[in-house]
Amino acid sequence: MLYQGVLTKMETQYENPIQYFLVFENDFLNMNQLLGKTIKISFVKYQCLNCGLDKPKYRQGFCKSCFYEVPQAADWIMRPELSTAHLGKEDRDLEFEKKAQLQPHIVYLANSSNVKVGVTRKSQVPTRWIDQGAHEAIEIVEVPNRYLAGITEVALKAHVSDKTNWRAMLKNDAKDENLVAWRERLKDFIPDETKAYFIDNNAETNLEFPVSKYPIKPKSLNLQKTPEYFGKLVGVKGQYLIFEDETVFNIRSNEGTVVGIDVVA
Structure with a gap:
């Protein structure tokens, strides 16, 4: 099943463990339910969180011109x-x-x-x-x-x-x-x-986080260099997805990026 939308920071619920939700415009994913599953993350395009245009994100999910204009930045x-x-x-x-x-x-x-x-x-x-x-x-x-x-x-x-x-x-x-x-x-x-x-x-x-395996040498996923990534989700902590191969994906630093997420197995 394919989900697609612009990334914003995950919503959370204070439970034991913390519950995480990736919220898109018309859908959402409970990331806790994907633990132990292999998912594919695909880069689609950029979408500035202010103007909505497909312009390279600059900081905090905004394109460069919006970053220097909006009060949120x-x-x-x-x-x-x-x-x-x-x-x-x-x-x-x-x-x-x-x-x-x-x-x-x-x-x-x-x-x-x-x-x-x-x-x-x-x-x-x-x-x-x-x-x-x-x-x-x-x-x-x-x-x-x-x-x-x-x-x-x-x-x-x-x-x-x-x-x-x-x-x-x-x-x-x-x-x-x-x-x-x-x-x-x-x-x-x-x-x-x-x-x-x-x-x-x-x-x-x-606080208790939903993590079954912590990475020893975490390596950050860069969707610009790796526009399609497959990995088994083993944890969520902070605003990071943690995968079995020690790849980690920072949702917060990728705000303003449109991605496709497919649950493969």
Whole structure:
């Protein structure tokens, strides 16, 4: 059976294990049900997530011109400390920025390849941790806007990483950490503006991923170089599909690509 559509990040449900869904315009696939099956992934074309044209994707699923125009790709997305909606200042689209920035945000610690600090909207907990492939996470502060979360992250990343090593995450190399203890150690480095928002009464969230075999030396599938790939699906973690031959396919980095997916056996 052939499914075809433009890739966007997999939808998830927080269960044990995590449930993954690849959602197309008129159909969807529960990826957990494909574990142990051989599937074919075929490159069809590009489709910008904004303009919908078949133009080479540039970043975040957008073509180059859209990437520099749409508010969903502005600098404050990756660097929340650059948010200005709380000041009434527009970057690309003030109404969009108010909706996205002026809502509760969480600064958190997650352990995927290592302990890292990050920022997410409160409504995206625990989805953000699932997307990063974290097997444990904990909240540090809950603040009323994105700017305050951003300046807190900047202060804390001087003392803890803000990056995930995707290879280590996929190899399941991360060791268990006491995130409550980590949070206590970092407490003194929280900026004065957000100290009042410190959370000290919640425990770690633990996440289980549907993986039967972790790769030892993961190699990334590039559909531009290999436009047709066959592989037996043995796991899903973060936003990656993991295959028996240790090939991994990053759905998130291939957003804006139209693919065909066929369940072969």
